[in-house]
Amino acid sequence: MDLIPLVFPWILGVAVLFIIRFIHQRPQAKTPPGLRPWPIIGNLNLLTGSSNTHESLHMLSQKYGDLMLLHFGSKPVLVASSPETAKLFLKDHDAVFASRPPTAIGEYTFDRSDLVWSPYGSWWRRGRKILVSEVFTPRKLESFEWLRAEERMALISCLYSHAVGKKPVFLRDHLMRFTMSTVTRLVSGHKYCNDNPESRGSVTMKKLQEFVDEWFLLSGAINIGDWVPWLNRFDLQGYVKRLRALSAEYEEFLEFVIKDHREVMDKAGKNFVPKDMVDIFLQQADEDHDDPEAELTPNRIKALIHDMFAGGSDTSAATVQWAFQELIRNPSVIERATEELDRVIGRERWVEEKDFLQATVRGSNHGRNIQVAPARHAASARLLHGGLQCRGVRGGEGDHGSRERLVCRKEPEGLGESGGVRSGEVCGE
Structure with missing residues (x-):
């Protein structure tokens, strides 16, 4: 009986809390x-x-x-x-x-700074604006047409030599090399990624392709820690370990590219003229911006470069490979395309980008994704x-x-x- 005065206030308090929560x-x-x-x-x-x-x-x-x-x-x-x-x-x-x-792949992709894994906000809007208004303008794209034509001719020459020698062609490899070579020259120049690296910080084309392939593989993999957060610390699949290894090596290469571009830019001073996308990103980073959250930091510059490498190589190669596969499966389409090319373009010159842009494409991507x-x-x-x-x-x-x-x-x-x-x-x- 002596305990009732002590216990009753606790019981009353709990009851009141339940009533308040219910109401x-x-x-x-x-x-x-x-x-x-x-x-x-x-x-x-x-x-x-x-x-x-x-x-x-x-x-x-x-x-x-x-x-x-x-x-x-x-x-x-x-x-x-x-x-x-x-x-x-x-x-x-x-x-x-x-x-x-928030995901592990986003965290290790430059701390969610790229436009794929970045949360919607001031930085995402500015990053997209930079690409649309400074990089992918018709004038900029036209200025690099000679480079794309040069890479196309290199691809055609390589495929032709295999055809003459009746050698089997693994089209995926040639397309990946073509797209990666084109994109790297557009983004950062040829000196940082080629078969004979000129400096310690450069990588081979194959190595850069490995970076991108590994990133795509990990992006598409199922990380159990993303869905069951309390398991993330254990890294049961070794997923985070692979991400860390990729991030460390990949970032080292991108940091070298940015540092080298910055040195060239500082040496030129006011006479500097941007030659590639990295130059454009560095110029944008030097401009004052009203919103601190949208500042173009070194990490975000690396993220934009990565977006160009990843978005411009693998997806483009996969699309062209798919188109080749559809043509091979439909010989009648090849005959119609050849007849149309002979009629519209003729055989006196190569097909150019302006021919494609002026063409009327009907039924593209119809019934496919x-x-x-x-x-x-x-x-x-x-x-x-x-x-x-x-x-x-x-x-x-x-x-x-x-x-x-x-x-x-x-x-x-x-x-x-x-x-x-x-x-x-x-x-x-």
């Missing part, structure tokens, strides 16, 4: 339907059980509908499986889902659609632990049996 508790929003998750791994088995994740998601969408909720590890994931739902997230509410989730899984996107605000909560299953604004990821799998109607699944992944946290 102020917000109603649970209805979430999209989906597959019941397993403990710890959630629905990660969908990613590991098939080499074509988008096909697994397509099969599930037939059962659960255009918008479904999955869990990859501890992360909620939205899957949009129709043009209408894809438009909802990628156009109508683009600003909400324009960011990127070369890029199956782009980088994941991240939600930055709460979104309700049709009575369904599409972000923040638990917790309130700013609760990063409950932020949802979005996977958009777009499948236009009328692809037919041979069209396959045209899909893209847009995930975010």
